[in-house]
Amino acid sequence: DAGITQSPRHKVTETGTPVTLRCHQTENHRYMYWYRQDPGHGLRLIHYSYGVKDTDKGEVSDGYSVSRSKTEDFLLTLESATSSQTSVYFCAGSGTGEAGELFFGEGSRLTVL
Amino acid sequence: GENVEQHPSTLSVQEGDSAVIKCTYSDSASNYFPWYKQELGKGPQLIIDIRSNVGEKKDQRIAVTLNKTAKHFSLHITETQPEDSAVYFCAASKGAGGTSYGKLTFGQGTILTVHP
Numbered sequence: 001d002a003g004i005t006q007s008p009r010h011k012v013t014e015t016g017t018p019v020t021l022r023c024h025q026t027e028n029h030r031y032m033y034w035y036r037q038d039p040g041h042g043l044r045l046i047h048y049s050y051g052v053k054d055t056d057k058g059e060v061s062d063g064y065s066v067s068r069s070k071t072e073d074f075l076l077t078l079e080s081a082t083s084s085q086t087s088v089y090f091c092a093g094s095g096t097g098e099a100g101e102l103f104f105g106e107g108s109r110l111t112v113l
Numbered sequence: 114g115e116n117v118e119q120h121p122s123t124l125s126v127q128e129g130d131s132a133v134i135k136c137t138y139s140d141s142a143s144n145y146f147p148w149y150k151q152e153l154g155k156g157p158q159l160i161i162d163i164r165s166n167v168g169e170k171k172d173q174r175i176a177v178t179l180n181k182t183a184k185h186f187s188l189h190i191t192e193t194q195p196e197d198s199a200v201y202f203c204a205a206s207k208g209a210g211g212t213s214y215g216k217l218t219f220g221q222g223t224i225l226t227v228h229p
Contacts, residue, residue: 031211042220050211050212094215101162104157
């Protein structure tokens with residue numbers, strides 16, 4: 001969905017460095033989510049937000065934090081990246097469209113060396 | 114927590130054939146079951162969903178069936194076309210408004226290849 005853009009789309013970093021992935025939406029989605037996608041695991045929920053400054057943990061939240069200071073932006077931060085966090089990260093929004101439908105961004109591929 | 118198992122992991126069919134992908138879930142409280150299609154280099158996109166008060170739902174060439182007793186649901190694609198080639202994911206959640214629908218547990222994915 002062109003209404004959700006992620007940046008950067010690709011990033012290579014070293015173990016121990018901080019990383020922030022940004023999700024920007026123009027669709028006025030009330031609810032937003034960060035998922036990671038790994039082979040053999042499908043997508044797994046990291047954190048989600050149910051409003052500005054309201055966030056909660058998902059299934060695989062260890063090592064990640066999020067912030068949402070305004071409706072449009074949802075940031076995912078890896079305080080100290082590890083090789084196990086090498087993955088493709090997807091941001092998604094919901095709250096418009098049919099109840100339940102998630103609208104995904106195009107993903108951010110992160111490689112931690 | 115919920116666990117969703119998806120089979121097969123890869124599926125190869127000839128154009129015009131049918132394709133069936135099956136998923137099982139573990140939490141009987143799950144009540145919302147969407148299917149997402151992911152094309153190469155893109156994010157997943159919802160193609161069809163079903164709620165636990167319905168046994169079957171159809172949208173043109175795509176149908177989903179749900180068996181709550183057995184805790185499994187399936188995606189059926191008829192008259193497959195090369196553009197159906199993609200990765201398909203099933204998912205489950207305990208939808209009750211707000212963020213609950215979007216807190217999905219996904220299956221592992223099925224790579225569908227439709228040969229012309």
